[in-house]
Amino acid sequence: MGPDDITAARLSEIMGGEVGAIESTRIGDGLVGLNLRVRLLDAAPELPASVVIKLPSIDETSRATGIALRNYEREVKFYLQVADTVDIRVPECHLGEWDESTGDFVLVLEDMAPAEQGDQVIGCSVERAEVAVEELALLHAPRWDDPALHDIDWLGRRTSTEDVAAVAALWAMFHGPFLETYARHLSTEQIDLSKMFGPRILDWMSGREGPLAITHGDYRLDNLLFATPAGGPPVTAVDWQTPGHGPPVADLAYFLGAGLLPDQRAVSERSLLDRYAVALAARSVDVDSSWLWTQYCRESFGGVVMAVVASQIVGESARSESMFAAMATRHLQHALDTGALDLI
Structure with a gap:
């Protein structure tokens, strides 16, 4: 299904009721996928007023x-x-299809409006970060150290020798081109840290330890929808293109490392980690605070890797450079502030 295949007749089949006229508008930047809000203008009363349809990127x-x-x-x-x-x-999923032969897909999802998307470039308040880290515990706790996750073969993993080597190869390939574009956004200390991290990336990945859980893999503000005065759940996580079976603290470090501005993060991160731990404990998952802090500091490099690699393998948009610049500067500063290199 492409944008031209979204018709009232097809949506009537999917939604199980008469849709009538429709109106489509693009939402978000969608660097890897295309997101459309489709209003169901003359739909049967039992149907929603709109849905969100995700398609492959154009x-x-x-x-x-x-x-x-x-x-x-x-x-x-x-x-x-x-x-x-x-x-x-x-979001509730009304339809999900993936074509193995072409790699294409379609998702018809609940429209979370009037919730609003976070903004990775601007960052967020500590209050929003509190809501986001508590919600993250609701992802991790139910499948915390669940052995059955090993049987889900499509989940992303970064634990095998092959995966570790592949990420190291991507870093080696893209770090130079990344600096050509983004060095002007970085401090000398941040550039130096990125260069020192490169030879240590294998040790960083292979040295991860602790329980595993379902992870989002890209838990950041652009992929979170927050309630507004007009309504919506407190926070809804979207863009599940990188779900994994991995270290849960990686999601936490990734979100806080770039979601908050560095000064805010530095004064708030310990209390936010405590809030995450309390939310886990409420669901019978107990974590040692010193272990949590060490893993959080160590995982600050996850956002650095994402900024370097992802910035080089997705198409450019009007916003992409400012977004990746914000991510790179904040994640590198996070690693500097926490002394993460010394923990490898």
């Missing part, structure tokens, strides 16, 4: 990336096979 580079990295496959399978086994708030 940018060929981004589309090829989404297929090669199995982003499209994983997002559909997350909604169909995993979403009901965790407690984090996600």
Whole structure:
């Protein structure tokens, strides 16, 4: 299904009721996928007023990336096979299909409006961060150290020798081109840290320890929808293209490392980690505070890797450079502030 295939007749089949006229508008930047809000203008009263439809990116580079990295496959399978086994708030899925032969997909999802998308470039308040970290615990706790996750073969993993080597190769390939574009946004200390981290990336990845859980893989402000005065759940997580079976603290470090501005993060991160731990404990998952802090500091490099690699493999947009610049500067500063290199 492409944008031209979204018709009232097809949506009537999907939604199980007469849709009538429709109106589509693009929402978000969607670097790897295309997101459309489709208003059901003359729908039967039992149907929603609108839905969100996710499709492959219309940018060929981004589309090829989404297929090669199995982003499209994983997002559909997350909604169909995993979403009901965790407690984090996600949109209801009306339809999920993935074509193995072409790699294309379609998702028809609940429209969370009037909730509003966070902004990765601007950052967020500590109050919003509190809501987000508590919601993150609802993703991790239900499948915390669940051995059955080893049987879900499509979940992303960064634990095998092959995966570790692949990430190290991507870093080696893209770090130079990344600096050509983004060095002007970085301090000398941040550039130096990125260069010192490169030779240590294998040790960083292979040295991870502790329990594993379902992870989002890209838990950041652009992928979170927050309640507004007009309504909506407190926070809803979207863009499930990188679900994984990995260290849960990686999601936490990734969100706080770039979601808050560095000064805010530095004064608030310990209390936010405590809030996350309390939310886990409420669901019978107890974590040692010193272990949590060490893993959080160590995982600050996850956002650095994402900024370097992702900035080089997705199509450019009007906003992409400012977004990746914000991510790179904040994640590198996070690693500097926490002394993360010394923990490898």
